[in-house]
Amino acid sequence: MSYSVQYSTFANLPEDDRQAGSEESTISDEKVDEIKSEPEDCATQEMALLDLYSGCGAMSTGLCLGARLSNLNLVTRWAIDLNSHACDSLKLNHPDTEVRNESAENFLMLLKEWEKLCQEFSVLGNIHSLEHNFEANLDNNGDDDGDDGDDDSNQNEDSEIFEVEKLIGICYGDPNEKKELGLYFKVHWKGYDESEDTWEPIQGLSDCREKIREFVTRGYNLKILPLPGDVHAICGGPPCQGASGFNRFRKKDAPLEDEKNQQLIVFMDIVDYLKPKFVLMENVVDILKFAEGFLGRYALGRLVSMNYQARLGMMAAGCYGLPQFRMRVFLWGASRYQALPQYPLPTHDVVFRGVVPQEFEQNVVAYGKDEPKNLKSALYLGDAISDLPEVTNFEAKDEMPYGKAAQTEFQKHIRLKLTGCSKIGKMVEQNTTLYDHRPLELNNDDYLRVCRIPKRKGANFRDLPGVKVRPDKRVEWDESIERELLPSGKPLVPNYAMTFVKGSSTKPFKRLWWDETVATVVTRAEPHNQQVLHPTQDRVLTIRENARLQGFPDCYKLCGPVKERYIQVGNAVAVPVSRALGYALGMASKGICGEKPVFRLPPTYPNCFRRTFSTASEDVADS
Known part of the structure; x- marks a missing residue:
């Protein structure tokens, strides 16, 4: 293989002609752009996808949508997750998928036992x-004794x-x-x-x-279970909580000995067993920060040791049309006989947040300094949720009418239904019912605190009486004001808000604002130490509002208790990101890749859905 520092790329040597579609894979990037700008109406080629650690299915949903745009019929045949509520959500939205609620370790053991059974009974x-x-x-x-089947009536009633x-x-x-x-x-x-x-x-x-x-x-x-050779692509985000900065007991000297990181090993073991043509792994940026990027390097090394080409990049969700930054790591793998997928360059501007590990700065999917960008404007919170009906902290309905028309192009697109080829092709019809537009109900004390937060940009617990901000921007108690108590007897301003990040944080009980980009949609909706309050309503963002920030279409219903639905949304891969990656996968499956590790999405992307949107009503009637 060849190695390039850019995107940590391990690829076939240029003279290796074993790569599928080798003639096409070496065509110029200009010719590739021309081909990619002509998506066909309905895909013909089919590819079977296994979604590991699937959650509620956001990653595979986006991949299939994007692949469809490049004329590849990518179909999620199997999905595995340990969260039963997430499995219920995936099955509800993708009834044709074989969804299994089990651990990845047990799934791998089952695959091995299944192959033995198939061999034993000579069905292979x-x-x-x-x-x-x-x-x-x-x-x-039939019965071994040849009875007429009425033997049950002659059994001893006591047995x-x-x-x-x-x-x-x-x-x-x-x-x-x-x-x-x-x-x-x-x-x-x-x-x-x-x-x-x-x-x-x-x-x-x-x-x-x-x-x-x-x-x-x-x-x-x-094909209730895949055998080696049945799976064309595997995607998944193995959890690596042992690398999280919130884990005080991280094993820096031996990361893979930490049980919380061993799912990365299991993921690669499943890839090794099933040997798909393509692999796409997603994870948090911490796998490149923790222990000098040990876990990210391990993942790359495992793929290369299995004779896969590999490419590692970091993509921000906001760069693909979301009002959320959310940087994540994506690792491509491709067998030696396939073209190694590229990373799609950003389509939208975004407000950059967070810190990228210095050793992996070359892995951020972005335009070069001197390259013309032609990016669309960054999206903000108001672009995503301003059309949604008002609800209170106590809203309990899972379904309701929209009440008014979409106000932005984002809102028009997000309201579309999934329909067309194989149920996940085009998005052509307007959704008429709004699902999951309800917030986590705050306890009475927190609700009273939220009601006291001013409805203006930047408002937070520091605007409550009794809080004093020092010149160094840290908070302290204002001794001239008597500490106000709630009816419960607890203080209006809780101690934890004052001491969070040593009094320097503004996040406790902070309102989001219409012209802001959210840092990252989280799994917990509590406002104690994060910015999750609606700009003008006294509540946290609803499940649906969070889902929109992740790019879920409004037709995507979720299952389980309210807290579980927040977890499913917060853990998901942003759908527009996986959709762009699905487009790249479709092109690579046909050998249509340029020489660079990144490519520009065609001019019709992501507006290719608008071709079909025009056949539907521009507005949703009030109901």
């Missing part, structure tokens, strides 16, 4: 063994005979929570309804070999 390569054969197996699996009717699920783990790890089948018992289904270890089903064969044959044909 048996592509003609379709579902009707499975039904035939069921019909031929209870359990007979397996069929197997309906498979997992590796400890589903019965008995600390007995292993391979289990979910059993539907003859004569009982589904509420009596149970998980049984494979060792206890030794008399049910034909039932297992039927399940494996049908599961193989329906």
Whole structure:
């Protein structure tokens, strides 16, 4: 391989002609731009995607949308996550996806056991063994003694005979929570309804070999689980809490020995087992800051050791049309026979926030100093949420009408429904119902505090009586004012607000403002130490408002308790970012990549959706 410091790129050597579409991959960047500016109406080529650590599905949703624009039918066939509420959300919005609520470690073990079962029952390569054969197996699996099936009436009433009717699920783990790890089948018992289904270890089903064969044959044909070669692309964001700056017990000398970082190993182990053509890993910038970037270097090293080309970049969500900065790390991997995907250059200006590790400054996806940018103006909070109806701190409805028309191009686009080819192609119809527009209900003390925060830009707890700001911008108590108490007896200005970051922070109980860019959508909606208050309403931002800041279309419904829905949104990859990366993946899958590690999105992007938007009403009628 060749190595370039720019975007830490490991790639095929120029003379290596094994790369797919090698002639096209070396065409000029100008010709690439010309090709990319002509997206087709409906994709023809199909590619199967596995979404690991999927959350509610934002990353795979964006990838599929972007791939569609480059005429690639990328389809999320499988998704894995440990959060049951996130799995429910993904399944609700993508009913055709096989969603599994389990750990990545158990999923990897299951894949290995599944391959063994497929080999044992000789189904590998048996592509003609379709579902009707499975039904035939069921019909031929009669009682061994040849009875007419009425034997149940002759059983002793005092005895209870359990007979397996069929197997309906498979997992590796400890589903019965008995600390007995292993391979289990979910059993539907003859004569009982589904509420009596149970998980049984494979060792206890030794008399049910034909039932297992039927399940494996049908599961193989329906691809309920991927085998090596079935997955064309893997995406995911393995959690690395051990690298977080909030973790006081980080292991700087041995990061991978920290259990909180070992999902990075599991992610790469799954890639090694399934051997997809493409890999896209997402993570927080801390993996490049902590321990001199050890975790980021490890991820690069694992891909290269598996003979993958690799490229690492940092992308800010606000650069792709969101009123949120949110810098994240993205790592591309491509097999030696594929073109290595590029990074899409920004389409929008943005207010830069945060600190980039000096050693990885060359990995920030951005234009060069002397390059013409032609960026669209930065988006602000008002561009995203000003059309949403007013709600109070006590709003409890999950659905409501919009009440008024969209006011900005962003709002018009975000209201569109997902429809078209394979249910995730074009966005052509207006959504008419607003989902998840409700806030986390604050306790009475916090609500009374929020009501006292002035409705103006920059207002925060420092505007409450009894707080004095020193010349060094730190706060102290104003001894001339008696400390005001709430009806509960607790102080109006809490101690933690005064001591947060040694009294230097303005974030506690701070209002956002219409002409501001949000730093990062967070998973917690409490206002104690972060800026999450609505500009003019006495509440925190709603779930839907946060979802809009992440680029979720309004039609994307979320499941679970209110706090869980905030977590799903806060943990998600910003949809416009993954959409731009999906476009890059589509072009790379066809070998259409320029020589540079970055490329300009075509002039019709991201406005390509407006071609179809014009077929819908420009306004949403009041309802």
